[in-house]
Amino acid sequence: MSDDPQARLRSHVDAILAQGGVPAQEREPLAEELYGHLLEKWAELVAGGLGADDAAERAVRAFGAHAELASQLRTTYHGRLWASTIGVLLPVVAQASSRPGAVAWLRFVLGLVIALTGVGLIGIPSLTPVRLAANFVVLVLSVACAILAFKALGRGQRWALGYGIGACLVLFVEGIADTVAKSGPSNVSIPLGSILSAVVLLMVLGQRPELEAFVAASRRVPGWLVVLLAIALLAPPIVPRVLAAVPDPTQAGPGDMVLGISTICDRADIEVEGLSGPETLRNLQRVTVVVDATWSRADLLPSGLGGLLDGSDGGDTAGVSLRWDPESQWIWDTAPPPIDVESGRTIGAAGSTSPSESLLPVAVMNGYTFAIDDDEIRAGHTHRMTFVLRPGSGRTTPWPAAEVYYAHLDRFVIAGSAECNTTSIGRPIYSAADASLDGESPLLPATVPAIEKVGIVEDVRIYPDKVRYRFADGSVREVQTEVYRTLNAHEWGGFGLVIVGEDRDGPFVAAFLEQDGLPRGCYVENGIGIERGAYIESLGVLWAKAPGFTSAVDPAFGEAYPAGARFCFSDDGQITTVIGR
């Protein structure tokens, strides 16, 4: 027998085994058996009078197409599921050319994707049940497909080339989006992933003919596998963001808790610690704020499986701040611990906070707080927190009103206020899911800013990197434009009121101008304002109301002032009046 017919028979056996998914230890004996069959058939045909080459072709044809036989072997060794998935994606392809350099870089990017996705898996146990399950499926699918693509690309599979290019595109877009989101005036983040993937994509473009030749022998994969691969590629950047915006059905939402607030103002004999021992102050003013948080539903594994094993490191925080005459002062008289009304159990600590405090306005954090153990939250139970306050001085003091904020984990904040001897129900003012829907990072409640400088400006000089204000009192203040942000449409301001301050988001400049038709000394903000008790929330900041504050309209706590309302700032930076349309 000449070499050519023999080579023809051998190459047919090789083609079958290349795609047959045969375990390594069985490949050689099976090859020997198949080759022996072909050789015997060939010899029979030659003995029957056929030429050597024709006999080889006939023997190969009678044996069956290599793809069909390989498919049967895959099913035999691995079952139908393996044969129709990995068996299609992974077999070695008879490569028509040597491996182009871009393949190594695409595999490097795939390796990076595998590593990054693996890191993502570390944070999974702390997620709530539905998010945990969904993220787990997505990340495992993504890792599995990236590993398959990594291996298959080295074997010349066309689908893996497409997957690698797709991974580069995803990495590029994600890096750019991340950079846009994180970069601010004072910081710039460099999208290393985007730079790497852009370089690799350029390399792929430059080596297109070589890559095309490299995968030329690859078979097409079925449509449903293409869809699965596309999901594996796109789901990791998309699914966590979508899930963050959709409430986990296993977790309580703002609608599952009623926050009742009662403010009782009365007089009582109060025992205090005097210089010479306990003494009783007769008929002293007393304010008792009773906050009842009644849960109709409790969270299932609020800190995920990690919380189940390690215990929750979260918790709730309730805080109260009082609106009172700045001249007066109220102090916390007694601090009974928060209790579960139904069981009588102590469920937290007075004068303490939990990590959820980050959701509360600064004004509350300067007030009085309770920390609640979230493991104690039970459906149908009411948690009661009682704040008892008395005047700091012996003088009769104007009665205050109470503003109460309750933050549940990092999920939502419910707030409300109650004047003396009234009861009210709190309203949701923040939910992490809604904030996520708005894009960017969660929109935390506005805070009371620290005011660095407030005054009427007589001169403004704008330089490339800074703005210089000369105030009416003769003082001069410069702000770096890279460090400070502007809050409103007046940007760096004109000849009007300028407030330089800092809140949770960093340093800012707010500028307000007088308007025709309004009283002199009224520096106006025309934007949206939300009633926040002693404050009005506008431009993302809580602005204090001035003593003697008046308003043409009187929205409930948490409600927006009507469109067209104008907020008059005095030259000390407080809101004196709200003027209707």
Next chain:
Amino acid sequence: MTGPRLDRGDFGLLLLGLIAGREMYGYELVAELRAKSEAVIDLPEGTVYPALRRLEREGLIEGRWVDVAGGPRRRYYALTPQGQRALADGREAWRRFATAADGMLGR
């Protein structure tokens, strides 16, 4: 309308039936299958090997290599006791099926 088709189980049963008579190797099995079925069963010859591998992995047959003078070794297959039981059960089931089918189609 197409004629009846062999599924994987049926094909395996036929191979068990052929091997039950005597030890055979792949090429011989193909020839025997064609001859005994009078060429009614005429599958691509290579399909016998995935089926043999499956039967071997299921423990119904076992193979042994036999050296051949002047040519490649041959792998001969024989039934295991488990294979004999599977063949007996398969025969019985097939007969019931064939009888039922005959009853409906008429002899």
